[in-house]
Amino acid sequence: MRTSRAGAGRDGVTIGKVAEAAGVSRATVSRVMNGLATVDPELVRRVREAATRLGYEPSTVARSLALGRTGMVAIVVPDLENPMFQRVLHGLTDAAGEHGHRLLVASSNENVREEVVLAAEARRRCDGLVLCAPRMPTEELIGLAGKLAPFVLVNRQVPEIPAPSLAVDHAAGIRAIVAHLLALGHGRLAYLAGPETSASNRDRLEALRGTSGRFELVELRCGATFADGHQVADQVLRERATAIVAYNDLVAFGALSRLHELGVEVPGQVSVVGFDDIPFARYTTPPLTTASVPQSELGHQAWQRLRALLDHRTPDPDVHFVPRLEVRGSTGPAPGALRYI
Amino acid sequence: MRTSRAGAGRDGVTIGKVAEAAGVSRATVSRVMNGLATVDPELVRRVREAATRLGYEPSTVARSLALGRTGMVAIVVPDLENPMFQRVLHGLTDAAGEHGHRLLVASSNENVREEVVLAAEARRRCDGLVLCAPRMPTEELIGLAGKLAPFVLVNRQVPEIPAPSLAVDHAAGIRAIVAHLLALGHGRLAYLAGPETSASNRDRLEALRGTSGRFELVELRCGATFADGHQVADQVLRERATAIVAYNDLVAFGALSRLHELGVEVPGQVSVVGFDDIPFARYTTPPLTTASVPQSELGHQAWQRLRALLDHRTPDPDVHFVPRLEVRGSTGPAPGALRYI
DNA sequence: TTGTAAGCGTTATCAG
DNA sequence: CTGATAACGCTTACAA
Numbered sequence: 001m002r003t004s005r006a007g008a009g010r011d012g013v014t015i016g017k018v019a020e021a022a023g024v025s026r027a028t029v030s031r032v033m034n035g036l037a038t039v040d041p042e043l044v045r046r047v048r049e050a051a052t053r054l055g056y057e058p059s060t061v062a063r064s065l066a067l068g069r070t071g072m073v074a075i076v077v078p079d080l081e082n083p084m085f086q087r088v089l090h091g092l093t094d095a096a097g098e099h100g101h102r103l104l105v106a107s108s109n110e111n112v113r114e115e116v117v118l119a120a121e122a123r124r125r126c127d128g129l130v131l132c133a134p135r136m137p138t139e140e141l142i143g144l145a146g147k148l149a150p151f152v153l154v155n156r157q158v159p160e161i162p163a164p165s166l167a168v169d170h171a172a173g174i175r176a177i178v179a180h181l182l183a184l185g186h187g188r189l190a191y192l193a194g195p196e197t198s199a200s201n202r203d204r205l206e207a208l209r210g211t212s213g214r215f216e217l218v219e220l221r222c223g224a225t226f227a228d229g230h231q232v233a234d235q236v237l238r239e240r241a242t243a244i245v246a247y248n249d250l251v252a253f254g255a256l257s258r259l260h261e262l263g264v265e266v267p268g269q270v271s272v273v274g275f276d277d278i279p280f281a282r283y284t285t286p287p288l289t290t291a292s293v294p295q296s297e298l299g300h301q302a303w304q305r306l307r308a309l310l311d312h313r314t315p316d317p318d319v320h321f322v323p324r325l326e327v328r329g330s331t332g333p334a335p336g337a338l339r340y341i
Numbered sequence: 342m343r344t345s346r347a348g349a350g351r352d353g354v355t356i357g358k359v360a361e362a363a364g365v366s367r368a369t370v371s372r373v374m375n376g377l378a379t380v381d382p383e384l385v386r387r388v389r390e391a392a393t394r395l396g397y398e399p400s401t402v403a404r405s406l407a408l409g410r411t412g413m414v415a416i417v418v419p420d421l422e423n424p425m426f427q428r429v430l431h432g433l434t435d436a437a438g439e440h441g442h443r444l445l446v447a448s449s450n451e452n453v454r455e456e457v458v459l460a461a462e463a464r465r466r467c468d469g470l471v472l473c474a475p476r477m478p479t480e481e482l483i484g485l486a487g488k489l490a491p492f493v494l495v496n497r498q499v500p501e502i503p504a505p506s507l508a509v510d511h512a513a514g515i516r517a518i519v520a521h522l523l524a525l526g527h528g529r530l531a532y533l534a535g536p537e538t539s540a541s542n543r544d545r546l547e548a549l550r551g552t553s554g555r556f557e558l559v560e561l562r563c564g565a566t567f568a569d570g571h572q573v574a575d576q577v578l579r580e581r582a583t584a585i586v587a588y589n590d591l592v593a594f595g596a597l598s599r600l601h602e603l604g605v606e607v608p609g610q611v612s613v614v615g616f617d618d619i620p621f622a623r624y625t626t627p628p629l630t631t632a633s634v635p636q637s638e639l640g641h642q643a644w645q646r647l648r649a650l651l652d653h654r655t656p657d658p659d660v661h662f663v664p665r666l667e668v669r670g671s672t673g674p675a676p677g678a679l680r681y682i
Numbered sequence: 683t684t685g686t687a688a689g690c691g692t693t694a695t696c697a698g
Numbered sequence: 699c700t701g702a703t704a705a706c707g708c709t710t711a712c713a714a
Contacts, residue, residue, distance in 0.1 A: 014706090015709095016707080024685085026709090027684075027685060027686080027687095028683090028684065028685075029708095030708065030709060030710085031684090031709095033708095034709085040683060043683085057461075057488075058465075058707085058708075059406075059706085059707050061411060061466075061707080062406055062706070063707080063708055063709080064690095064708090065402045065403055065691070065706090065707080065708075066689080066707080066708045066709045066710085067690085067709070068690075080427070080430065080431040081428075081620075086421070089421065089446075090421040090422055093421060093447075094448070097447075102466065103445065103447075104413070104443055104445055104446075105434060105445075105446050106434075106444075107431070107434050107435070107438070109435070120398075122443065124398055124400070125402075125413070125443065147396075147398075226624070253621075253624055257624055279422075279567075280594075280621050280624075283567070283625070284624070284626070285601070285626030355690090355691055355692090356692065357691080365700080365701085366700065366701045366702075367692080367702095368693080368694085368700070368703095369699090369700065369701075371692070371693060371694090372693095372699095372700090379700090380700085381699065384699090384700085402690085402691075403690070403691030403692040403693090403706090404691080405692090405706095406690090406691080406692070406693095406706050407692040407693040407694080407706055408693070
């Protein structure tokens with residue numbers, strides 16, 4: 001005997017009571033509730049009446065058990081505070097919501113160990129998963145792929161895994177940024193590096209090193225937050241870099257803020273570039289030049305792919321979003337440099 | 342015959358298979374999986390072995406049905422894009438997560454009709470609800486209270502409802518803001534009003550009117566977003582107000598941005614005050630003076646209350662968070678006014 | 683068109 | 699300490 005305090009039928013009104021009240025079988029109530037056409041209009045009326053009178057609400061849990069699906073999908077993110085993930089979350093919520101699916105959100109707070117547990121646990125409560133920039137090591141991810149399917153990968157690519165993947169072409173973003181800075185005459189760039197575990201950080205760093213040769217690159221270990229960027233700005237000045245390429249917008253904001261405190265002019269003395277184009281990027285002073293990533297679009301597309309998987313259809317091919325360089329006020333000619341373009 | 346593609350046991354490994362493989366009953370497997378001490382160590386070993394060998398994962402859905410609880414709570418917000426709600430969400434996720442509860446998020450996108458459906462639906466999937474600044478009319482909310490319980494109300498008070506409520510003392514925040522502006526010599530304030538359906542907007546407006554008499558109040562219909570604030574800034578200038586009290590930080594940012602575009606000095610010519618203190622408030626130029634609301638704390642506290650309810654304990658008493666006025670750079674003496682303090 | 687009954691995968695009661 | 703067995707509330711062949 002349970003407390004009857006369940007997630008449904010909690011008021012004790014089950015399909016059985018309704019059936020009884022309407023003088024029909026539970027099967028018929030079920031049919032009516034699900035709009036199955038094959039029911040006598042008169043019975044439909046009686047069932048409807050009984051249902052509303054009793055305040056009947058079908059138990060989603062029982063339904064899920066019987067149907068073998070929950071109508072929920074989960075998104076696993078490393079950091080809910082990050083505007084980047086918030087937007088993906090938003091896009092995904094809206095898209096899935098339109099198709100009657102609810103969203104479970106799980107944040108690992110950058111903790112890799114927790115992330116694998118969360119992901120597995122979330123998967124068991126839902127029909128599918130969106131893994132957003134998973135921090136877990138590739139090996140581990142591959143090992144878990146079976147357990148987690150169906151899922152789609154956002155912002156992380158693992159060729160060994162058959163899951164759809166929505167990625168951002170970080171390298172292209174970096175190349176655009178570099179081209180822009182070179183055109184402005186910058187010759188010494190400081191890269192404020194993100195978390196070492198972050199795949200996107202590795203991508204960006206590699207791309208930078210790849211395009212190097214036409215400029216000096218100073219790599220500064222930093223992080224992914226405003227505070228990180230704020231803290232590292234002093235080093236940039238000591239290194240005499242004329243332009244900052246930040247791991248992401250948050251870091252760029254931090255640097256911007258610190259430079260402002262120090263009375264360093266942006267872009268007069270130092271140019272600053274971010275990555276992501278989170279909503280506030282356009283509103284800083286000066287507005288941030290950044291590589292724009294369509295985050296909520298990522299959420300939408302993730303849902304499309306996941307839905308295809310759930311429907312046993314073939315998902316659209318993977319996409320590589322190429323960031324669009326959003327040139328705003330935070331970049332300008334290098335001090336004392338000729339402007340080439 | 343189902344597809345066996347469920348949210349659990351999807352690989353077909355049920356408690357029964359494990360029982361069979363281990364040569365015990367399902368009851369025993371259940372006991373082992375739940376750490377019930379009353380099992381022979383040898384059997385425990387066999388069950389464990391079989392479970393891992395088969396890759397058994399208990400079905401959360403079946404569990405929920407049997408137990409009458411889901412281990413999930415839902416949060417219903419009007420706008421996922423709003424940093425305010427994002428932070429509450431974050432606080433709630435973390436707090437609930439620590440107690441093994443997962444979060445379902447439902448966003449109504451400011452649509453009242455959808456909100457009531459969402460809330461009811463979300464409630465049926467979860468053990469409890471956090472209603473964040475619900476937009477639905479008081480009457481309707483009262484009518485739904487039975488269906489939705491247990492739930493806690495964030496940022497909305499309805500005395501007729503027995504649910505715990507976590508509120509922000511908007512009036513106190515407004516009074517602090519007004520006092521600050523008066524001390525700076527401002528005599529004509531423009532209030533950029535939020536959504537008419539928003540209870541917090543009404544509170545703020547009332548408080549403003551209440552403290553009025555010592556200054557002229559210009560009420561401008563605005564909204565809750567950056568764009569709204571941006572758009573309405575011109576009117577403020579036409580109205581010759583020397584200070585802006587924005588419905589929230591987002592609106593304040595918008596106004597700030599527009600003023601910046603127009604070359605209007607802040608706070609030299611116009612002072613601007615926000616409400617909420619979202620993370621970016623300290624990073625605008627100039628940094629935004631605002632009434633600071635401990636948003637993620639709201640999330641934590643909401644969880645505390647909800648948990649008490651779920652455990653059939655008496656929740657801590659309601660709290661009224663009194664916003665702390667965060668004086669930053671966006672406010673200054675009224676142009677040509679004596680500064681009184 | 684309607685009802686009967688057998689699941690869905692757990693947990694809990696109650697004998698043994 | 700262990701194992702039948704009956705819930706939990708719903709869906710869906712299959713039969714009538």
